[in-house]
Amino acid sequence: MILIPCPHCGDRNSSEFTYAGEVHSRPSPGDARQGPWRDYLYGKDNPAGWTEERWFHGSGCGKYLRAERHTVTNEIRATRPEVGAGASSRTRP
């Protein structure tokens, strides 16, 4: 089982996480054409090599994080908190 170094919780079994897919940004709603939109929904690069993906630590801190994983060796060389996420949206008003 892959060990994922959560930036908030440390090394945890991948069974604590939900895979949230390759990082693809959402086309802006104003100019969404079918091609880019369907790519956003279904298109996966799925490289045999390094890829940047999202994982959701649902059984841990409840945070989304980004991981750079090698799809052949399953090595994870870096993880970081999801860009800009967390602090502002999770601070109790």
Add this chain to the structure above:
Amino acid sequence: MSTAKRLLSGRPTKMRITSRPGEVIDRSKPVRFTWNGREKSAFEGDTIISALAASGERVFSRSFKYHRPRGILTATFHDPGCSVQVGDEPNVRGSHRLVTAGMKVTAQNVWPSLKLDVASANRAAGRFIGAGFYYKTFIKPERLWPTYEKVLQRFAPGGRVSADSPHGSYDKRYAHPDVVVAGGGPAGMAAALGAAEAGARVMLVEEEHSLGGHLRYGSETELAALAELRREVEASGAIEVLVNSAVTGRYDGNWIAILQRNLPHVTERLVKARAKVVVAAPGLIERPYVFEGNDLPGVMLSTAARRLLNLWAVAPGTRAVVLSANEEGDATAADLSDAGVHVAQVVDARRGEQVVRARGAGSLSEVELGDGSKVSCDLLVTAVGWTAPTLLLNVAGDRPVYDERAARFVPGDGLPANVLATGGIVGDGPTAALVEHGRATGRAAAERALARDGTSVTIPSLSPAPHPALYRSRTHGIVDFSEDISSKDLVSAAREGYDSVELLKRYTTATMGPAQGKLETINTVAVLAEATGRSIAETGTTVWRPPHVPVSLGALAGRVLEPVRYSPMQPWHEAHRATPIVAGQWIRPEHYGDPAREVRTVREHVGLIDVTPLGKLDLRGPDVPKLLNFLYVNKWLKLDIGSVRYGLMCGEDGVVLDDGVTGHLGEDHYLMSTTSSGADAVAHWIENWLQTTFPDWQVYMTPMTTAYASINVAGPKSRELMSRVVSDVDLSPEAFAYMQVRRGTICSVPGCVMWRIGFTGELSYELHVPAGYGLYVWESLLAAGEDLSAGVFGLEAQRIMRLEKGHLIVSQDTDGLTQGYGVGLDGLIKLDKEDFAGKQELEWQLERQGYNHLVALLPDDASVVPPEASQIVTGDRSIVGRVTSSRLSPSLGRSICLALVAPQLAETGKSVTVHLPDGTDVRAKVSEELAQFDPGGERLRA
């Protein structure tokens, strides 16, 4: 002397010999068990097979295809002919499982019978069981498949599984040792010691019932060395020893799976060890020799003979021939003589001497040698070489290479830094050399595990000893004892073109039986190499795959840790004999005896339903309206405090995701309800948007599903009932109207949320009370409503009533392809909003048209309830829809349905054909409204 008398006196049985220095049996503790119903005696420490062998039994099963009698080959866990049934447990490895008092052991796979001379059956079978037998024989014609199945079942090995077996106890454990040592022979024990001495916490795993490996059945010098190693391991505080346990595989991140079988009251436990470093020390497995008659009972490996002699003090025969190509063979001949077994001849393979065939009716009686001479005997011991079980190295990425000089495959050089190997798998040597190599390897493992420099550790070299290459004599014999595959089968498969080892394996099923290649892989490769005129190195070997030993499904499942959820009102439901229904993680009341009566209670008086599983999410912050406006297809920017609104959620693909109401409780404070099954998914969905796309939105979301107990109070008398228990909220229709929310005190419990909505179509209040007061409020409401004929209703009555009202249930009336338009809520979708989840796809759906519509169907015969998922078909039998919900409506006295149908059928009054699962067709008409009961909603708004 009778068996009983002999047992009472504890005297040795037929083949039991006098005490051996390393024996593992306790002669002071006799044990009785039965074999095929006959009483047998044993000593504590005996395996099933050692005890049976001591009593003179030689045949334990029939072979898989040819049904030849099979005896002891290896006397280890992997002995292919020694699987037996113990009580209701099939496929017990009889050469490993220890005898216990009263054990009922029976032979399995004994068609036609264990004792019958099967020469005739054998000949009959042998005619048609060649290589690729399954592929060629049981394919056509298809109408005979049921017959084939019966024939194949008879051929299938294995015992009987009883449906009445009690559940065993299975367990799991997570462990985080620095170093796992897989294999507790001399090198493995030394590695554990070396690692522990260097400061590591070690887990030492041994497949057999005690540590020691081959030293256990070795010479007195080896026994002394073992005693010393054991003493050291015991004295070390840092080594956890797991015996009768096996490392079954290695997975990502040095995640080592260990099957532990030595715990009291636990059948099997799966230990998930996240090891920093693993040391593979599995030792060597002795290889059988291929020649005619090599599977006769009485033909066995040298290690099997020594184990029987020295561990269990059982004479493996009375008159022996020993084929020896190495020191192990020589030691076996010496041990046999020492134990009083007559060694008729030692055939020295190193001098070119050969065994050509073995003969015997039912078991061995004569061996023919290379020079044509014949020796009568009942035991033939072969010592022709070794196989390195490199599974752990293979799964770490290493590929074994063939060492021609040693005539075996050895590890390659492809190991990652967190996997090391020691012992026989690496090379040969006297005990001291193995221990020295093990200790250094253990130290190196600790250095790596503890992230120290480690350069000070020098691992001495240990190389495989030269060994003659002996695989097959000049006759043909069995290669795969589990699958009953002979060298002749392999040669003919190679001639048919299956000349790569991976193809050959799949075509013949060689190496694919219970032994999983441990005994037969190298012989398979060698026979193929010979048949194709290539070298063994050129032919290559198959890759070992986990699990190393069979793992029961129970061990994989472990204890059931999936939570089961009950509402706080569960004690009341149980006391009132609710019929439970499983709904996701929840157990809910389906009904309390009569759903139709429960419906009448609600329609005429007032009823309570426990809706605690309803998802509830507390949302706070100034940007909640923006979030709601994005999540739902309808508009949410203007919702007054005190109001609730129904909303539909779609995914980014436009597919219906969930629905529910959300109420505006106070300044920057909302409560969202979701479907019961969608609670977790919606919470994740919200987190996803907030964290990945809208990080600057000020929203705080808290799942509250289990913090509130939820009760729906429904029926014309619900306001009257509520007025008796609520003191601080004006319940008049003007002050608390339909689709409004209030916070207040119910039955003196403050902090409750109540909103006026209703799935049932009646005047109703949905109450969310702090969970700890759920049961109290439930009981108080019933007491307060006694004179109003207040009752309770379950999920089934609610489903009937919502169907009468035509309310859809997401994932019941929609599926994974149902997009937002067409489910009867088209008016809700506001494409003029700037953005919301799924907007693009919904726009395109509307442009595209052609989607299915949710309609209400009324069967022409009002007494017919088409089962859910019945298809709607055209005259030419193409499928144009399906019934998604159906019930007999007690309020209307007729059957009603919801159905998803093709657009051309979605017209009021359209007559459609519903194809029932029993093959008949019924006609039904599309109704004008989804709601059949009170379509105007007057009762709801009362």
